Each structure stands twice: as structure tokens, then as C-alpha cells.
Amino acid sequence: MRKAKNLGEFEILVLAALVRLGADAYGVSIRQEIEERTGRSVSVGALYSTLSRLEEKGYVASRIGEATAERGGRAKRHYVIKAEGQAQLEKSIFALGAMLKGLKTWPETLKIGIRTAIARTLARR
């Protein structure tokens, strides 16, 4: 089955976390990295579901790591971004940047809210 190659918002966050964490990337560290940097709450289920999807797309690889007593004797699963993932991440970020470039009204839109901005734009016409 052909998998969709485009990245969703959360997939971008996960791939960016993998780039930042390098060899230390595993479930707990990825979750904490995203929560600390974005302020959004991330469930382990959503994270593993996304990592598995990225692995199916060929953007990340995983390996089973060491088990510790603190983890109840269960092994860590380490993730690393592959070259294809890196390329797709850059493509997605450039696409986002291209869409935002020269968009003078968007900071104002964020400040006053999308509905008000649309109403003002329509009123100006």
C-alpha cells in the first residue's frame, strides 16, 4: 500500500524532537522535549502511534535499548531520524515558511483572532 508522504503537524514536532535529541531519543525524552518546547500535553499513545507511522513511511528507524529497574525491567526503544525523514522535515518546514513569508497580516490575525480578522478584511472590501 502506498503511504502518504506528507507530514502532519505532530509528525513535524516528533521529527524535530528526534533531530534535537539525537542518540538519546526514546519515548520519555521525546515526549518531554515536545511538552517543554511547545507547552502542549502529549500522550504516550499518540506519540507511539505517530512514531510507528513515521517508521512505516521510512522516515525513522528504531532499535531496542537497555532495560532498567526504574522501567520495571522493560527495555527502551530508541528512535533515530533517517535521511529521508530529515529531507521530508526540511521540505515541510520550507513549505510552511514559504506560505508565511510576506504574510503581513498574520501576526495581527493571531493577536485579534481569526474571526475578527476575516470580518475586518471583508469590511475593507
Added chain:
Amino acid sequence: MAADPVDRSALMGDLAEEFARLWRRSPDNARAWYWRQAAKSAPHLFLKRLRAPETQKLLIGIGAAVVAFFLLRYWDLWVARNAAREFAAATNAQNYFLPRMVYLIAQMAGFVLAGAMIAAVTFARETSFLANAAIRLAPIGAVLLAPTLFAMVSGADNYDLSFRLIWITLAIPSLISGAGAYWMLSNRSH
């Protein structure tokens, strides 16, 4: 429980590790965090399992079997029985032998169509012809035979035993047609 067996160990380990860290600060918060995580994670993990190719194949197979069952009921009530009734009226048949034969032949055509339809829907390109046939034709046969077997066990007395036995053999052409469909699809895809 909703987690994929491949992910389960690492996921449970992550939960245990974070739970232990939070427990040292506040046991109450750690407990609340754990149950929040479990509640928020379950839908994602469940959906992931639903999206797995094996689950999708199973669901498609079940769906196809259910559709085939209702199509056969329609076929039985509105096509095969009508054909037999009209044949009986047209030929002014004195006994039930010929109308029954017409009914069985019409029913057989329905079974052949159902077998081929389920085979076409559940065909898996990546597995061989033999694997396709062995894995999927058994449920097809079971779906087609189940209503008759149930009727026989429950003592329904609409038809005599010989008629029921003939009816059961109608599943055989459906299995042959299913095997034929797999064979054609296998040859086309390789």
C-alpha cells in the same frame, strides 16, 4: 491492552519510568497522571491497531462475508424461489422435482457469484494463490453453509434431508469459483 504487542513493552516501560519520577514528587499527582495517560492513549493505540494491515484484511473479509450472506438471502427469496415458482406455473408441474432442480440451479448461480465476490474482495496481492485460497475459502464455505447447518440442527422441517444435503453441496461451486477468482487474480498480479 490496546497497544500493539511490538510497542507494548517500550510503552509500558516509558509509563513506569515517568510514573516513578512523578511519584517521588507527589504520589497523588503521579497516580492522576498515569490514569490520564492511559485514558488519552487508548483511542490512539486502538486506532493504530485498526489501521494495521492484518486487522484491515480481517475486517474486509468479515464485511464481505456479511454482504454475501445478505445477498444470498435476497437471491434465495427473490430470484431462485421465483424462478422455481414460475417454472412450476409455466410447465404445470405435477411434482416438485423439476421446480426444485430449477431452484437449486438458480441458487447455485448465486453461490458462485458470492464465492467469486468474496474472493475478489479479500484477495491479497502479496500472498500466493494457495495461501489466499486456504485462508479465505474456509470462512466463505462456513458463511454459506452456516444457515443450512443451523436449520438442520434446530430441526427446521421445511425440506427433507436429501434436499438439504443437495443444498449443502451448493457451497462446493462457490468454493470452486472463489478458487478460480484467486487463481485469475494471482496470475494477473505476478
